[in-house]
Amino acid sequence: MSKYLELVKVLDKICYEAPAKNTRYNLRVATSEQISSARARAFIHLFLKVKFGQIDFSERERFITDDIDDGGIDGYYIDKDKKDLFIIQSKFRTNEKNFENKEITLEEILSMDINRVTSGEHSYETGAKYNGKIQAFIRELQEISDLPRYNYRVIIIANVKNSLQTSINKIVGFNAEIYNYDRCYQELLFPLVSGTFYNVSELKITINLESTNTGHRIDYNVKTQFDECNVNAFFVPTLEIAKIVSRYKNSILKFNPRSYLDLAAGSVNSEIEKSIRKIKTNEFALFNNGITMLSDHTKHSDKVGKRNKAEVMVTNPQIINGGQTAYTLSRIYETCLKDGSPLEIFEDKEVLLKIITFSDEGDPSAKKAGEKLSLIEEISKATNQQSPVNEADRRANDRVQIELQQKIFEEFGYYYERKRGEFGDGIRNEYISRNMIIDRELFLKVCLAAQGKPNESLSGQLKLFIPSKFSSILPDSDSYRKYMFAYITYVQLPKYKSSTSGLATSYGRFAVTTIVSQKYVSTLSKDDFEKVIDLEINL
Numbered sequence: 336m337s338k339y340l341e342l343v344k345v346l347d348k349i350c351y352e353a354p355a356k357n358t359r360y361n362l363r364v365a366t367s368e369q370i371s372s373a374r375a376r377a378f379i380h381l382f383l384k385v386k387f388g389q390i391d392f393s394e395r396e397r398f399i400t401d402d403i404d405d406g407g408i409d410g411y412y413i414d415k416d417k418k419d420l421f422i423i424q425s426k427f428r429t430n431e432k433n434f435e436n437k438e439i440t441l442e443e444i445l446s447m448d449i450n451r452v453t454s455g456e457h458s459y460e461t462g463a464k465y466n467g468k469i470q471a472f473i474r475e476l477q478e479i480s481d482l483p484r485y486n487y488r489v490i491i492i493a494n495v496k497n498s499l500q501t502s503i504n505k506i507v508g509f510n511a512e513i514y515n516y517d518r519c520y521q522e523l524l525f526p527l528v529s530g531t532f533y534n535v536s537e538l539k540i541t542i543n544l545e546s547t548n549t550g551h552r553i554d555y556n557v558k559t560q561f562d563e564c565n566v567n568a569f570f571v572p573t574l575e576i577a578k579i580v581s582r583y584k585n586s587i588l589k590f591n592p593r594s595y596l597d598l599a600a601g602s603v604n605s606e607i608e609k610s611i612r613k614i615k616t617n618e619f620a621l622f623n624n625g626i627t628m629l630s631d632h633t634k635h636s637d638k639v640g641k642r643n644k645a646e647v648m649v650t651n652p653q654i655i656n657g658g659q660t661a662y663t664l665s666r667i668y669e670t671c672l673k674d675g676s677p678l679e680i681f682e683d684k685e686v687l688l689k690i691i692t693f694s695d696e697g698d699p700s701a702k703k704a705g706e707k708l709s710l711i712e713e714i715s716k717a718t719n720q721q722s723p724v725n726e727a728d729r730r731a732n733d734r735v736q737i738e739l740q741q742k743i744f745e746e747f748g749y750y751y752e753r754k755r756g757e758f759g760d761g762i763r764n765e766y767i768s769r770n771m772i773i774d775r776e777l778f779l780k781v782c783l784a785a786q787g788k789p790n791e792s793l794s795g796q797l798k799l800f801i802p803s804k805f806s807s808i809l810p811d812s813d814s815y816r817k818y819m820f821a822y823i824t825y826v827q828l829p830k831y832k833s834s835t836s837g838l839a840t841s842y843g844r845f846a847v848t849t850i851v852s853q854k855y856v857s858t859l860s861k862d863d864f865e866k867v868i869d870l871e872i873n874l
Contacts, residue, residue: 388533407446528761577668625687626657785821
């Protein structure tokens, strides 16, 4: 499936999120024109969800103004924390060719009445009134007491000629930020599928003080080879953690060696779920090893104007241990919301949270940054004991794997799973099918076959991912196209099974992949891959 068709599938899923009363998103009874209109609005929903973490459909819908008499403004968003005002113009195209090639015209940009709307004008120069959503936008601006402090940011989600950028900036009065088709795939589609779509810069965590007898936290300074670190530890309501991960998902697990591993029977995650659902008291605090979070800056206060409450503000948080615990809690929370079940199962249940804060002072050099990342990796390895972390998990954040993932998606539209469970959200929400996900172990075996070593392709995961072997197979990502040629060969082989092919296309797949891979040349386009593979296998 092409990236465009996957994008359309995502937009349709967003339409299905709409409340029944919002009939304009009902694709089941819509005409082709109405379907196109619904997808165009869902495209803006996608932007608001990914870029601003707006999870709730109805909340996002409030910011979408796209309709008759919208003053050329399709949507907006007001970030009151960062003092940013976003004004959105979007053009969704109804077929892949137009989506990737058709450009927005200067006339369409000229239709944006940004200056009039932000100046409080309620109508066009002709006197015709703007629609109700634009009127609501104007009222919202009028209610902001410190509006002069806000930065105005114009977002154009469309293909734009490079030569038009300067003209567009003059027309809208601000530097416009352009999201062309490729940026939409990279920064909207991929993050949504992988659950990394909203990066939180500051996080507030609320703590209960009712169950504490004396001090409710440990505050400890640690001297390391990198620099001095501060460690805070306290028990946090499980519901707090559930809500946090439900919103930020894998974006808060970037340094964790694994993403969520689902609730397989007998797994650690299923046991975590049982201790929340089946036990009414707080054994969870005893059974669970807790969560370790990294922070660039941490601020704690008991004086927050709430009885028996304290709050912790964490800057650039990342969970490096306990990701399975945190994600399982979020899945339970989401299931309760979906089913309309009460959240009482979380009541009086807490989990130990350890926050490691790195000093943000001192040497900002690349060397120090590298030392910090090395220390993070060592902490991650040392603390991930609750679920076994295998060698493949330890290689998940290696630079070569990150580059492979980016390049393979950008050119081929496949999702290389460098972390276990990385695309679980995409599968659960039916954004993508499993056959679009590349298993990392299989990929390494295919790489060996492409290198002319089909016998080594039978190696187990442990051998493939030990550092020396892994780096010999994938020293860099430069040969990704050849390896994708080999991968496509391997996955297509079963369809060629016939009475004449014998066991070659089943038990001899790596050997056949090695032979066909010799026909790869760097000038082959991805569209030619299947033609060459088909020709070679049928010879």
